[in-house]
Amino acid sequence: MKLALITDAWHPQVNGVVTTLHELVQALSMGDVEVTVIHPGQFRNRPCPGYAGIDLAVRPYKALAKVLDTLQPDAVHIATEGPLGWAARKHCLKKGWQFTTAFHTKFPEILKAALRVPLFLGYGLFRHFHRPSSGVMVPTQGVLNMLKSRGFQSLKPWTHGVDLDLFDHHAEPLDMPELEGFPRPYALFVGRVSYEKNIDAFLDLKLDGTRIVCGVGPLEAQLKARYPNVVWMGVLPRQQLAKVYAAADVFVFPSRNETFGLVMLEAMACGTPVAAYPVDGPLQVLGHTEGQTMGGVLSEDLAEAFRQCLTLPRAECRQRAEAFAWPKTVELFVSHLVPVSGAASTGG
Known part of the structure; x- marks a missing residue:
């Protein structure tokens, strides 16, 4: 064909x-x-x-x-x-x-x-x-x-x-030289730094540890000025991005207007749990079994979802991602x- x-x-x-x-x-x-x-x-x-x-x-x-x-x-x-x-x-x-x-x-x-x-x-x-x-x-x-x-x-x-070979599973968060000296836990956002991503909801969270952003976009300059304590990593090659996913303790997905949210799958494939709002995209990407969310935590309180994610088994996150093989x-x-x-x- x-x-x-x-x-x-x-x-x-x-x-x-x-x-x-x-x-x-x-x-x-x-x-x-x-x-x-x-x-x-x-x-x-x-x-x-x-x-x-x-x-x-x-x-x-x-x-x-x-x-x-x-x-x-x-x-x-x-x-x-x-x-x-x-x-x-x-x-x-x-x-x-x-x-x-x-x-x-x-x-x-x-x-x-x-x-x-x-x-x-x-x-x-x-x-x-x-x-x-x-x-x-x-x-x-x-x-x-x-x-x-x-x-x-x-x-x-x-x-x-999701590419399950590129985004391979890590039973424990990976140590990266680029992040040495920044306190854990690492809260990660990956995506366009733009209007529809609701990234302010992530940047405004009161969290222990370090917030990391991978991505560029039309709001990047003004948000960098407003949030100087955030680690801004820009756009990374896919191999390097996979390591950042694996290094994160929790992936935070603040968007309320996604059709899917591929970045959630990439994070889960590495074993990193996802904290997100209970809206379309996260509701379908994160699994549900016996009343429990598989691969992360959904809540209107993103900070609480983040804290709960810190206790989740990384192997379960990988298992959920495997349901989306190409x-x-x-x-x-x-x-x-x-x-x-x-x-x-x-x-x-």
């Missing part, structure tokens, strides 16, 4: 969507799927206003249409709702091609936080974008239910995977793809 995967999120961007798609492409290439990734780096592009580190293609329709017509893919998957996503959608509708899409990020919430765009307008635009899709892949049942309540159709449950994720993704030559979808 020749698959065209169109995404506005790709390297050198650093975020969960890029990580998920990169690992998906690697896993697909090991099977019978020949993947061609179409991304902003192949087009004239410019930085996204107000969101440093994300470049977007500028008027890409003609060039993208030529790429797709030359490729003649068996299936098309549009992973994001940016300029490339809209251009691919337009061309597929023009050609009568079926395609699938994905809902990776709650951009309506980001638009509300950054630009005060009302949620109903954001979701109305996204509902229009996904309407002609033959299958909208959604990472959790909670997000699927939310989108269904907002009038989205053709929703397909999917999930994300082979199952890839199999489900492929099962949702549709041939371009099927009956054309309706809507525009």
Whole structure:
């Protein structure tokens, strides 16, 4: 199968969507799927206003249409709702091609936080974008239910995977020379330092030990000035990041607007428990057995969740992460793809 995967999120961007798609492409290439990734780096592009580190293609329709017509893919998957996503959608509708899409990020919430765009307008635009899709892949049942309540159709449950070899298990928190001298316990945040991550809820916690942030984003400069006692590590190579996860005593996930939260899986794979709010994303990523959360602690009191996490067995965190191995994720993704030559979808 020749698959065209169109995404506005790709390297050198650093975020969960890029990580998920990169690992998906690697896993697909090991099977019978020949993947061609179409991304902003192949087009004239410019930085996204107000969101440093994300470049977007500028008027890409003609060039993208030529790429797709030359490729003649068996299936098309549009992973994001940016300029490339809209251009691919337009061309597929023009050609009568079926395609699938994905809902990776709650951009309506980001638009509300950054630009005060009302949620109903954001979701109305996204509902229009996904309407002609033959299958909208959604990472959790909670997000699927939310989108269904907002009038989205053709929703397909999917999930994300984690590299269990890269993020290997450590029975005890790893010692790192870079963190020598900082008092334990280590509370870690990994992600974009941006509006939707609710990172202030982490930085304002009254905790013993040391708070560590790995990531960059539009709020980075002002937060560094406000929180000088936090260890700011920036963006790290994946191998180095895996060591930081393993060194942490607790991973704190303060976001309330995630569709999934891959960083939680990466932390748990290393044996590091997760402290998070009981909202979509954490509710689905952390397991539940006999009334107990597996892999971390969910609470409206993040400081209390952090303290409880310090007593959790790291082996149970790893066990929960193992439920998200890539082979199952890839199999489900492929099962949702549709041939371009099927009956054309309706809507525009």
